[in-house]
Amino acid sequence: MSNPTDNEALIARLRAGDQSAYAQLVEEHASRVYRLALRMMGNEADAEDVLQETFLSAFKSIDHFESRSSLSTWLYRIATNAALMRLRRKEPEQVSVDEPLESEEGDLMPRQFFDFCCLPEEDLLRDEARAEMQRAINELPATLRSVFLLRDIEGLSTEETAEALDLSISAVKSRLMRARLKLRERLSAYFSQGAVLTEESSK
Amino acid sequence: MSEHHEHDCSHYLGSLSDYCDGVLPSELCQELEAHIAECDNCRVVVNTLSKTVMLYRRMPSPDVPHDVKERLYKVLAMRPKNE
DSSP, X not given: OOOHHHXXXXXXXXXXXXXXXXXXXXXXXXXXXXXXXXXHHSSHHHHHHHHHHHHHHHHHTGGGOOTTSOHHHHHHHHHHXXXXXXXXXXXXXXHHHHHHHOOSGGGGSOOOOOOGGXXXXXXXXXXHHHHHHHHHHHHSOHHHHHHHIIIIISOOOHHHHHHHHTOOHHHHHHHHHXXXXXXXXXXXXXXXXXXXXXXXXXX | XXXXXXXXXXXHHTTHHHHHHTOXXXXXXXXXXXXXXXXXXXXXXXXXXXXXXXXXXXXXXXXXXXXXXXXHHHHTTOOOTTO
């Protein structure tokens, strides 16, 4: 990530309508925006739309950018909003009611106790396991997915995530915890099945 | 998970994510560590929760495909920087 002084100079050039500054913004940030969009949407066509919308909207609203935030956090914010809006249009029930229906910790009580930490690295890193990991992300409610992606995949701090998503710190922490527990449950089930199959095939 | 454990275990559920990030206050940390020393299930949950996060952090990051980038520049009515 670029340092604050570079950011300020770039923002000044963007506001002045400098074309090379626009190209620089795209070059420096397109891959993070695309990565987030792809994981949020789960397919390339929608990810591309979100990517385009994000930069179109950023160019239009650069005057509203507040310098207390970083350019990347600001772009993440625009990209997440674009993705959530698109998801809401596609699956209205899924995105609008996922939160209230979530009963408290009850649903989160772990049910899977297979210790997959002991599996060989090659089993954990196989393409098939990676595909399962992406499916598990796709199945998270969108509001948990966005927090998980920003914190654990993009590496934003809790504070930056809260800023990007307009959430309180405690909401970020609670959603992150729920997302992680759900993913753990899902991966545990997946890896325990794999372990049973391997055991059977070696008999 | 036995009956009397279930209550204890759910009590710690909310702390696990902070524990994995190393930001759980030290008293709670000690309490949780004392619990997982005795509770096999919770120990597995803590370990696999950390491992889950680690596996996701190591997922390869896709780059923007060349044609996607070209169309992006087109939509933005810009020429790519290096042309």
